[in-house]
Amino acid sequence: MTPLISKAATTAEPLHPLLAERWSPRALDPRHDLAVEQLTAVLEAARWAPSASNTQPWRFAVALRGRAEFAAVLDALQPGNQAWAHGASALIIAAAETVGPDGTSRPWAVYDTGQAVAHLSVQAQHEGLAVHQMGGFHRDRVAALLAAPGVVTPLVVLAVGRRDDAVQLAEPFASRETAVRDRLPLEQLLLPFGPSTPAPTS
Template sequence: MTTRRAPQPGAEHLSEPLRSRWSPSVYDAAHTLDRAEIDQLLHAAQWAPSAGNSQPWVFFVCERGSANHDRLVAHLSRGNSGWVPLAAAVFLSAGHVSTGADADAPAYSDYALYDVGQAAAHLTLQARSMGLHSHQFAGFDHEGLAADLGLPATHVLLTGIAVGLRGDPASADERTAARDLRVRERNGLGEIARAGTWTEPWVGDRA
């Protein structure tokens, strides 16, 4: 199996599992995760830091073949409906954003979205360190799926994190296989970092 998608030039000096993380779209539809593996992935999210230890996250576990998986698949966008269902499991992330159902209810935590994103990142890196791959996605009907999952108004559905073993691109449909060949690019350090004030870009040794 080719590993040429990661690391990218410039990322070779990162530590594992950051170095080899990327988001494949071709998954082995015969692979499953056992309960201990799913628990381990959830533990990675559970132990992420959060503002005031508020832990504003909930993950809906959608194992392929389960009722939750059926709920998810019914709401996938067209672009995600070809590849997401093949991954062994999807973890749907939700954030605890407000304290009540009213639109003007106070925020649960001003950093809730930041914290859920960090917990999701930890889950994806744990997956990589277990020899798995992951691919996050936001392309689904959030409202419809939130209703089917019984999500309370205090929470917002954010993303899906598909996790599984990488499949053989030759076995995938053309559109899905093409996704795996997309060029991975990043903004340079001069764009994402500042050496001083806003107008002073960081000048790194490499892009």
């Protein structure tokens, strides 16, 4: 088996390895099948994410490779994602319920669903799995695949599987797979407070 490429993040302070070593590969083992326990674990991690007023607005639809649902979700991806996502063990649709059962708007539903997906991705790293999140898909087609049309909004499709660096990817994906990871410097992410910020009262 080909040794996996190390792409651990370079950070100002040490991070937990599950965070530092997580990234989004496209080279996935087409022979790998998700164990029920692994799938349950990553979904449980998402289930226990925080949400506004504990509304838990996230919803997931799981399509396992080899099943009709997988082929349908794969077909609804943009061509650039179809080129490699067929190797995933599962394609998981993450959707948000932006309106509650009583008709009340849930303004934080998209944010909360993002938190649930983040929890899922870290648990997947712990399980020895990779997650690649995709925004490139036909939303109307993906929404039409779900049994709750109009109730939830598909936000992202997750390709979940086991990394296999021996998989031959076409360009430009092959170069991206081995490229050095980078992020904006931390100081560029910190916003200063403006001049109108009230002075301390004591």
